[in-house]
Ligand SMILES: Nc1ncnc2c1ncn2[C@@H]1O[C@H](COP(=O)(O)OP(=O)(O)OP(=O)(O)O)[C@@H](O)[C@H]1O
């Protein structure tokens with residue numbers, strides 16, 4: 001014990017020799033505590049201490065409500081099923097693309113990426129437009145009335161379409177890192193294609209699949225947009241119920257209690273994923289992915305896989321074409337002739353939301369990106385007391401559903417000394433601290449690959465920690481920085497679950513605006529807002545990549561190959 | 563610009579270790595004179611890198627002091643120390659050109675770009691790196707990268723140059739060239755240097771003095787000749803090169819020589835380590851090449867006789883293992899120019915002898 005203490009003291013002594021480093025660490029710690037932990041603590045406090053006294057009555061009341069209990073079960077069920085089917089579809093895509101020589105690979109890859117760079121509720125919106133009361137398929141084509149698309153089936157479909165790309169990206173990485181030479185070796189030993197798949201490829205991919213499923217579970221549990229549009233009152237979902245308690249019934253404690261209940265499985269599964277499953281992953285190659293020469297799939301299986309992928313790809317395409325058409329259709333469902341009226345509306349009355357969104361995303365993204373790199377650097381390269389705390393709390397916002405954070409922010413920052421409700425600042429802070437983990441993850445990943453002696457060499461030649469970071473570390477982190485930047489820009493543009501609590505008349509967001517258009521039945525306006533939103537994101541991505549390849553040549557060009 | 567390490571110890575926390583800590587360096591004392599090149603030599607994990615990192619400032623010693631040029635720098639951070647390190651992995655900045663890599667230290671000192679360029683070109687010339695100014699590091703061969711790393715360290719004219727196994731990533735031939743190169747440059751610039759390696763031949767080639775380490779402790783400090791011919795203890799004798807330990811008893815001790823009784827014969831040996839008094843059991847350290855082999859016929863002044871159990875012919879040398887009754891390990895002998903001396907066959911009986919000048923005595927530890 002005494003030994004450990006003196007080590008801490010030595011670490012502290014070491015940092016105080018570098019005042020800049022000390023200040024940076026202290027400021028980041030304080031910020032993490034105030035803007036990530038404090039709101040969560042408020043959520044917990046409000047649900048167990050509603051009148052300043054400890055009581056479980058609110059929680060009890062919440063749990064005893066049949067309806068809310070059902071919401072919890074529905075959420076967990078939806079999360080599990082999405083995890084399963086999402087990972088299945090993602091695996092089929094990843095496997096087909098990495099292990100067969102089918103045509104249209106590029107196309108499939110692109111299709112699987114689109115949902116990642118678009119607002120998460122596009123699926124739901126499109127399903128309503130296709131299968132809803134005025135749905136193109138149900139009403140215009142088939143003439144059906146009162147189709148039950150709201151609820152379980154519709155939502156599951158939307159969630160799988162929305163989240164399978166996440167599984168696809170992860171599993172593609174996993175499959176690429178399984179050296180084809182292992183499969184060759186197994187084939188060489190006389191295994192059939194199926195044997196090799198079930199005895200070699202699949203077992204090696206299992207940890208990756210488990211990890212992808214857990215991530216999908218957390219994301220679905222936290223998702224807000226799709227259920228808000230599609231769940232309906234017959235099929236309550238926890239995140240939506242928490243929102244409705246607060247904005248519909250003005251019952252803060254109950255909303256907080258629901259948020260608390262939502263927090264528990266999310267956090268548990270997140271840490272399960274991060275500290276247990278992800279540790280079990282095999283690394284069978286280091287360095288460049290070997291060019292695989294796919295041999296384990298027979299032609300019949302190959303074409304079956306191709307058809308499955310094609311079917312899913314066409315479904316996704318259908319979703320986006322529907323949105324695009326809806327944006328130009330006069331009155332969706334009854335008069336599908338083309339018009340620019342919705343766009344006129346977006347660029348007229350609705351333009352404030354577009355402008356606000358751009359300002360908020362444009363300001364928060366670079367700050368989140370740089371902060372993420374600094375934290376990644378501190379975590380990987382520096383020794384200081386509280387490092388573990390910094391790592392965990394900064395990654396926490398990955399695990400915490402946006403709804404919970406949103407409720408936390410209104411609880412935490414509606415009174416002095418942090419009176420921020422209704423301001424631009426609260427949205428900025430929320431976005432920054434929600435999206436730093438993206439940068440931290442790509443930053444730590446790249447730093448772990450950079451030999452620490454490269455930085456030591458700079459220090460050895462006389463650079464202090466500031467110069468080393470700026471001249472050596474940061475340039476080496478450029479690819480990670482920009483892929484983090486693109487990703488957090490996308491997230492900021494498409495965010496809704498936390499932001500919906502924080503918008504005000506003076507600062508609005510496109511996503512929130514789209515929701516309210518859907519709610520008031522103006523599907524055309526919602527669709528054209530969505531089209532503009534996706535366009536902005538695509539332009540931004542292309543712009544960043546262009547700039548990068550101009551500035552950094554080959555190095556920059558490899559950033560985020562999506 | 564001397565370096566002095568006083569009572570240095572370094573203890574690491576280590577959760578995997580049962581005791582929770584690793585003693586990497588313990589009670590390390592060393593003085594290095596100006597312009598001298600000293601090598602730290604020892605088995606893997608004996609604390610060489612840690613010692614070097616303590617000198618450069620990347621590790622703070624748990625106890626003890628580091629002095630450079632008469633100044634106590636124990637608490638001085640690495641960027642403020644006048645030391646330059648050549649890393650095992652070279653640690654060349656991958657995003658900078660060769661020229662910028664080499665000039666990095668001068669850039670930090672705020673030199674003007676033209677002056678840096680001039681200086682860099684000058685040193686590149688000395689290091690056989692001309693024409694490579696604008697190359698990217700990944701377009702260099704291993705040996706060239708090594709020279710870039712060395713140039714980058716030397717250009718700052720540091721008081722102390724530190725090398726951590728700088729040649730271990732190179733192939734055998736290049737390694738031999740480079741160690742001569744390093745020695746040449748070190749002597750040309752007269753930079754006080756510490757060199758870490760676990761390759762004994764490398765240590766012999768580059769250093770004025772060698773520090774043999776084991777388990778974080780200094781086993782012996784001495785010139786290559788002293789380390790090889792006059793090892794201070796069993797560990798050093800065994801670690802450096804191949805060796806025969808031959809038991810005997812000290813029967814006469816004077817200032818100049820110790821008389822050792824080997825049973826069949828006695829010899830006066832003039833070199834020993836530690837305190838040896840009359841009646842002590844001693845071990846005689848004899849290198850394989852110091853043994854003289856001959857046919858047993860018609861001779862009686864031998865140490866002992868034995869039977870050849872293994873022969874290896876290598877061209878310039880022939881190596882033999884000889885089994886001797888009463889000895890646990892077979893005797894190893896190396897014969898130079900075997901064509902002249904003559905060959906011995908397996909199973910042949912030979913007599914073994916040595917010149918007392920080539921032997922060294924250690925007290926036998928019980
Ligand atoms: N940062 C550290 N934390 C814990 N233990 C360490 C650390 N650095 C070194 N050690 C331990 O200290 C001991 C000495 O390590 P060091 O790297 O100095 O050995 P070395 O002589 O350079 O070995 P090698 O020849 O293999 O490079 C080893 O047991 C090592 O495991």
Ligand SMILES: [Mg+2]
Nearest residue numbers: 610611612726
């Ligand atoms: Mg080492």
